[in-house]
Amino acid sequence: KPFIIGIGDIYYSSASLEIDTHITYTLGAEAPDTFDPDWEAGFDLDIAPEELRTTAAGGIPFLKLPKTLAEPRNYATWGKAFQRWIRQNKPLVIYKNQPLKIVSLPEESEADFTIRIDEALREKRDIEIEKIRKKYDSKMATLQKQLIAAEQAIERESEQAKHRNMETVISFGSALASALFGRKSLTATSTYRMGSALSKAGRLKKEKMDVARAEERLQFLQNQMTDLETRLNEEIDILTRNMEKYKEATRESLVRPKSTDITIKAFGLAWIPVRIRE
Structure with a gap:
C-alpha cells in the first residue's frame, strides 16, 4: 500500500538544560x-534511511497509486509541510x-526520570x-560517659551505704547489749559505745543521701539523653519532610528546534506491506 514517508534529523540545543543532541524521526x-498528508494521524516507523529498499520481494501485489502521488511537484510541497510539522x-x-x-536525558521518560530522582533523593x-x-x-558520647560514671557512682555509694548500715546495726546492738547486761563499772564504756553507734548512724544517713544524689544525677543525665535523641529525631523528620518536597520541584521544559536545525534525510513515496481484508 502506498504511504508518504518522511525522515527528519533534528538538532536540539539548550545551554541552560545542558542539551546538545540529534534525534532522527521516521514517520509515515x-x-x-x-x-x-495528515501527519497528526501518522505513525512512527522503526527504520533507518539506509534500510529502505528500492525493490520489492516478488509475489506481492501493489494497490493502485493515487493520482496525487504520481505528481512529482507535490512531494516538494509536502516535504516543506513535513519540515514545518516536525518543527512545531x-x-x-x-x-x-x-x-x-538533575536534568533528564534526551528521550528519557518521565517515569524513568522519577526513578532517578527517587534514587538521588535517597542518597x-x-x-x-x-x-x-x-x-x-x-554530645551523646559525652553524655554516655557521664551516664556510665553516674551508674558506677550509684553502685559505689550503694555498696558503701550497705556496709555502713551493717556497721551501724552491729554498733547499736553492741551498745544496747553493754547497757543492758554490763556492770555498773562499765557505764562509761556503754556511753561511749552508744555515742559511737549514733555517730555511725549519722554517717549512714550521709551515705544514703549520697546514694540519692547519685540517683538524681543519673536521672538528670538520662533525661538529657532522651531530650538529645528527641531533638535528633525531630531534625531528621524535618529534613525528610522537606526533602520529600523536592519531588514536586520537577518541571517540564520543551526544547524547540530552529528551522535551520532540521535536516530532511528522506521524503517521498514508500510502499509498506499491509494485510488486506477480503
Whole structure:
C-alpha cells in the first residue's frame, strides 16, 4: 500500500538544560487523495534511511497509486509541510529538578526520570542525615560517659551505704547489749559505745543521701539523653519532610528546534506491506 514517508534529523540545543543532541524521526502517513498528508494521524516507523529498499520481494501485489502521488511537484510541497510539522510538533521534552540539579536525558521518560530522582533523593537524604548524626555524636558520647560514671557512682555509694548500715546495726546492738547486761563499772564504756553507734548512724544517713544524689544525677543525665535523641529525631523528620518536597520541584521544559536545525534525510513515496481484508 502506498504511504508518504518522511525522515527528519533534528538538532536540539539548550545551554541552560545542558542539551546538545540529534534525534532522527521516521514517520509515515496515509497517502492523500487531494490534500496534504495528515501527519497528526501518522505513525512512527522503526527504520533507518539506509534500510529502505528500492525493490520489492516478488509475489506481492501493489494497490493502485493515487493520482496525487504520481505528481512529482507535490512531494516538494509536502516535504516543506513535513519540515514545518516536525518543527512545531516534535519538541524535545526535558525534565529538570532544580533542588537536586538533575536534568533528564534526551528521550528519557518521565517515569524513568522519577526513578532517578527517587534514587538521588535517597542518597542526598542519607548524606544529610549522617551530617546531623555527626553533629550530635560528640554530645551523646559525652553524655554516655557521664551516664556510665553516674551508674558506677550509684553502685559505689550503694555498696558503701550497705556496709555502713551493717556497721551501724552491729554498733547499736553492741551498745544496747553493754547497757543492758554490763556492770555498773562499765557505764562509761556503754556511753561511749552508744555515742559511737549514733555517730555511725549519722554517717549512714550521709551515705544514703549520697546514694540519692547519685540517683538524681543519673536521672538528670538520662533525661538529657532522651531530650538529645528527641531533638535528633525531630531534625531528621524535618529534613525528610522537606526533602520529600523536592519531588514536586520537577518541571517540564520543551526544547524547540530552529528551522535551520532540521535536516530532511528522506521524503517521498514508500510502499509498506499491509494485510488486506477480503
